[in-house]
Amino acid sequence: MLIRLDHIGIAVQNIQDALVFFQDALGMELDHVALEEGGKTSVAFMPMGDGELELVQPLESESGLAKFLAKRGEGIHHICFEVDDMDAALARLVAHGAQLIDAKPRVNASGTRYAFIHPKSAHGVLIELYQRA
Amino acid sequence: MLIRLDHIGIAVQNIQDALVFFQDALGMELDHVALEEGGKTSVAFMPMGDGELELVQPLESESGLAKFLAKRGEGIHHICFEVDDMDAALARLVAHGAQLIDAKPRVNASGTRYAFIHPKSAHGVLIELYQRA
Numbered sequence: 236m237l238i239r240l241d242h243i244g245i246a247v248q249n250i251q252d253a254l255v256f257f258q259d260a261l262g263m264e265l266d267h268v269a270l271e272e273g274g275k276t277s278v279a280f281m282p283m284g285d286g287e288l289e290l291v292q293p294l295e296s297e298s299g300l301a302k303f304l305a306k307r308g309e310g311i312h313h314i315c316f317e318v319d320d321m322d323a324a325l326a327r328l329v330a331h332g333a334q335l336i337d338a339k340p341r342v343n344a345s346g347t348r349y350a351f352i353h354p355k356s357a358h359g360v361l362i363e364l365y366q367r368a
Numbered sequence: 369m370l371i372r373l374d375h376i377g378i379a380v381q382n383i384q385d386a387l388v389f390f391q392d393a394l395g396m397e398l399d400h401v402a403l404e405e406g407g408k409t410s411v412a413f414m415p416m417g418d419g420e421l422e423l424v425q426p427l428e429s430e431s432g433l434a435k436f437l438a439k440r441g442e443g444i445h446h447i448c449f450e451v452d453d454m455d456a457a458l459a460r461l462v463a464h465g466a467q468l469i470d471a472k473p474r475v476n477a478s479g480t481r482y483a484f485i486h487p488k489s490a491h492g493v494l495i496e497l498y499q500r501a
Contacts, residue, residue, distance in 0.1 A: 311492075330393075
């Protein structure tokens with residue numbers, strides 16, 4: 236049902252600072268940096284096999300991402316899997332008692348459906364599922 | 369220099385409990401469970417594209433993994449990249465001021481060299497590098 240790991244999201248205070256490590260010291264490639272979520276988040280996309288590593292920086296203080304940073308500091312924020320059937324994936328999770336953050340998938344600007352599983356159900360891991368539009 | 373994401377390591381209190389979520393509810397496949405690090409750790413290997421997700425359970429209370437669990441609870445513990453030239457990768461990191469946990473790579477039972485980068489240098493992410501033997 237899961238197709239592949241799409242990305243690992245790393246919460247950072249400042250993307251340019253983080254690139255000094257991930258790009259210069261570690262040797263990863265930067266594809267591009269873009270504003271996401273209507274300008275609430277800045278994201279650096281770094282390709283990695285058939286997925287990518289994403290550095291995510293909050294641009295407003297009230298977002299979940301900003302609160303995560305304030306509470307836990309920088310680090311891995313979430314992992315995202317591509318699924319081929321979002322409805323079936325969410326139904327299976329609910330049938331097994333998993334708690335979802337999004338009972339119904341959200342839809343982004345390009346029509347992609349995505350939903351988060353609550354980390355309480357996922358052994359402390361914030362998991363995003365998405366299905367290509 | 370980095371070749372691919374090899375695995376994501378998730379620290380769990382009990383592998384069998386965690387499989388109820390990752391295998392039954394999320395639908396991931398379990399390849400096998402094995403003892404690692406001379407019996408100090410139990411690891412469930414779950415294939416994921418050209419890498420894998422690993423559920424890691426400490427079997428002794430003094431390990432770094434056990435301390436991580438006691439302090440932070442369950443969740444993502446580390447990510448591991450395969451590199452084609454470990455010495456060059458570590459030299460590049462040091463040249464850029466990154467702090468290593470292992471200045472010289474460790475070698476596991478099958479002869480694989482691996483080394484950890486300190487999360488203080490990696491924006492809160494514990495990164496393992498390894499090179500095939």
